[in-house]
Amino acid sequence: MSEAIDFAPLQPAPIGPSEPGELERLVDVTVEVSVEIGRTSMTLGEALALGPGSVVGLHRMAGEPVDLLVNGRVIARGEVVVIDEEFGLRVTDVAAPRGAAPSVPAVPSMPIPADESAAA
Numbered sequence: 001m002s003e004a005i006d007f008a009p010l011q012p013a014p015i016g017p018s019e020p021g022e023l024e025r026l027v028d029v030t031v032e033v034s035v036e037i038g039r040t041s042m043t044l045g046e047a048l049a050l051g052p053g054s055v056v057g058l059h060r061m062a063g064e065p066v067d068l069l070v071n072g073r074v075i076a077r078g079e080v081v082v083i084d085e086e087f088g089l090r091v092t093d094v095a096a097p098r099g100a101a102p103s104v105p106a107v108p109s110m111p112i113p114a115d116e117s118a119a120a
Helices: 044-048
Strands: 033-036 066-070 073-083 086-094
Touching: 066 086
Parallel strands: none
Antiparallel strands: 033 066, 066 073, 073 086
16 A cells, blocks of 8 residues: 655745856866757758759748857857858847746747748
């Protein structure tokens, strides 16, 4: 025969500001930073059929902010700029820390019509 066990309700841990030197030991950790202009899904057959001149429509409208990812996680959004003939990113919005309300909303999944995908 089993007895019911009563557990105290769980309380969220407070998320407060970190101590000034608390993260200092992590400043030299290397992370992968990437900028994503969009993404899409396709079948393996469609991917194998790609060749020079193929156009892949992305789930992002032209002029929309692009995502800045650190280790695959969106941490900010911004606009693409050109600096001395190299691409860069001007950050316009930074994601809220974990546990806070997000300031960078999720990317909506909407297909781009074929006639607009060539311009993107």
